[in-house]
Amino acid sequence: MTITDEVLADLRSLDTPTVCNALEVVAPDRRATGFTVDPLVCARPDLPPIVGFARTVRIRARRGDERSGREAAEARVGYYSYVAEGGARPSVMVIQDLDDPPGFGAWWGEVNTHVHRGLGCAGCVTDGSIRDLDDLAEGFQLLAGRVGPSHAYVHVVDFGSAVTVAGMEVADGDLIHADRHGAVVVPSEAASQVKAAAELIARREAVLIAASKQADFDIEALRSAFREMGDIH
Numbered sequence: 001m002t003i004t005d006e007v008l009a010d011l012r013s014l015d016t017p018t019v020c021n022a023l024e025v026v027a028p029d030r031r032a033t034g035f036t037v038d039p040l041v042c043a044r045p046d047l048p049p050i051v052g053f054a055r056t057v058r059i060r061a062r063r064g065d066e067r068s069g070r071e072a073a074e075a076r077v078g079y080y081s082y083v084a085e086g087g088a089r090p091s092v093m094v095i096q097d098l099d100d101p102p103g104f105g106a107w108w109g110e111v112n113t114h115v116h117r118g119l120g121c122a123g124c125v126t127d128g129s130i131r132d133l134d135d136l137a138e139g140f141q142l143l144a145g146r147v148g149p150s151h152a153y154v155h156v157v158d159f160g161s162a163v164t165v166a167g168m169e170v171a172d173g174d175l176i177h178a179d180r181h182g183a184v185v186v187p188s189e190a191a192s193q194v195k196a197a198a199e200l201i202a203r204r205e206a207v208l209i210a211a212s213k214q215a216d217f218d219i220e221a222l223r224s225a226f227r228e229m230g231d232i233h
Helices: 005-012 016-026 069-085 110-118 191-212 219-230
Strands: 050-060 091-097 106-108 121-126 141-144 155-159 163-165 168-170 175-179 182-186
Touching (some): 005 050, 005 191, 016 175, 016 191, 050 069, 050 121, 050 163, 091 163, 091 175, 141 175, 168 182, 191 219
Parallel strands (some): 050 091, 091 121
Antiparallel strands (some): 050 155, 163 168, 175 182
8 A cells, every 4th residue: 555755744743652542543453563562772862753664674693694705795785775675765674683682783883874864764673782872874763672882793684574673573564653662563554544543532632631730620520521532533
């Protein structure tokens, strides 16, 4: 299903918890799946949400690449070709670290954030590690399992297959929404409905919040607010 620029802009105007709330309305079967559940480090909490189409990758860093020098070089170029040409843009990298525990060596730092931004990528969600926090590409967001100093033997194992990162299962091409709270997969068939659902939820919540701020707020006022919320459609 084609996702328009208008829908992408609508999604970027919402934070990730709000998108999760809206999905409970428009895609109720997704209430307990499709989002990160493990804590992640956000490199830039001040950045707005990122929205894009997943490029899925698996990496490893504890031991060297077993491929020959030429094969490893070709695989590396193949990876960057996948980033640039592997599907719709903007992209969001979703990278599963196969080391146990993940994050032994960082794929992300000054160089890769600049290269990926130049290839149309908005950011990354990974259970691996990140570094060079003061030198990251401007506007590029990283959500990661940890911060670490070295890249060790980090290399791409494969790309384009399904991955699981921080409890979130992602397939190549999935629509990803992420900010400092975490990330969620937005079903393409529901994407155009998210903004309206979020606005409905906000109107309902506003009634309860306004009531709670009144000096005479009590349990009866709470019940009244709940009834009023139920009448908002």
